[in-house]
Amino acid sequence: RKEVEQDPGPFNVPEGATVAFNCTYSNSASQSFFWYRQDCRKEPKLLMSVYSSGNEDGRFTAQLNRASQYISLLIRDSKLSDSATYLCVIIMDSNYQLIWGAGTKLIIKP
Amino acid sequence: DVKVTQSSRYLVKRTGEKVFLECVQDMDHENMFWYRQDPGLGLRLIYFSYDVKMKEKGDIPEGYSVSREKKERFSLILESASTNQTSMYLCASGSFPEGPLYYEQYFGPGTRLTVT
Numbered sequence: 463r464k465e466v467e468q469d470p471g472p473f474n475v476p477e478g479a480t481v482a483f484n485c486t487y488s489n490s491a492s493q494s495f496f497w498y499r500q501d502c503r504k505e506p507k508l509l510m511s512v513y514s515s516g517n518e519d520g521r522f523t524a525q526l527n528r529a530s531q532y533i534s535l536l537i538r539d540s541k542l543s544d545s546a547t548y549l550c551v552i553i554m555d556s557n558y559q560l561i562w563g564a565g566t567k568l569i570i571k572p
Numbered sequence: 573d574v575k576v577t578q579s580s581r582y583l584v585k586r587t588g589e590k591v592f593l594e595c596v597q598d599m600d601h602e603n604m605f606w607y608r609q610d611p612g613l614g615l616r617l618i619y620f621s622y623d624v625k626m627k628e629k630g631d632i633p634e635g636y637s638v639s640r641e642k643k644e645r646f647s648l649i650l651e652s653a654s655t656n657q658t659s660m661y662l663c664a665s666g667s668f669p670e671g672p673l674y675y676e677q678y679f680g681p682g683t684r685l686t687v688t
Contacts, residue, residue, distance in 0.1 A: 470612065493672070494671075494672040494673045494675065496675075498677075504681070504682075505662060505679035505680060505681055505682055506615075506662075506677075506679050507679070508676045508677070511673065511674075549614070549615070551677075553672040553675055554672075555671075555672055558668055558672055558675075560605075560617075560677070562614055562615040563614060564612065564613060564614030564615075565614055
């Protein structure tokens with residue numbers, strides 16, 4: 463089993479809809495969690511950190527479920543510009559090792 | 573504004589050639605990384621460096637070497653390019669002054685390497 467797994471998608475979603483996807487991880491050790499966004503033919507960029515209590519940034523909500531070992535990203539009122547690949551990454555607190563998911567592709571359709 | 577630059581956006585090389593990919597960051601980051609990204613496989617770590625002249629193997633170091641002579645520059649070398657090294661190569665940098673919770677990794681624009 464991979465250390466970090468994501469559904470590759472694509473998720474095809476109509477504009478204005480709400481979409482959510484998860485990232486599961488296998489290591490229960492202490493770690494920090496993040497979502498990155500990668501536009502087509504561009505480099506990944508930090509979207510948001512995932513805090514234990516969950517956090518929100520505008521239309522985006524990130525949550526952590528330690529018991530079930532996954533993080534989630536929810537996008538409300540989706541826009542065409544939200545079309546991208548969303549990568550999760552875990553940083554191990556013990557050695558600062560970064561472990562990347564392969565990404566979930568999201569396509570927002572008009 | 574953090575900048576990570578890579579020497580080429582597109583590169584075409586022949587099998588057996590020695591290939592140099594250069595990466596420069598301007599934020600005084602201690603950590604620098606080289607990844608390759610292939611469809612369906614995501615980002616795979618080739619090598620990383622936590623300090624000048626220091627290097628550590630990542631998950632797929634075979635066929636690659638690196639050099640970090642200066643803090644701002646991290647080079648990836650393909651000693652003898654092969655067709656299975658055709659890929660997108662991404663350089664990244666970052667630092668952990670406040671621990672992993674506040675970490676941000678900055679990527680360069682990538683080099684799309686084709687080996688024929």
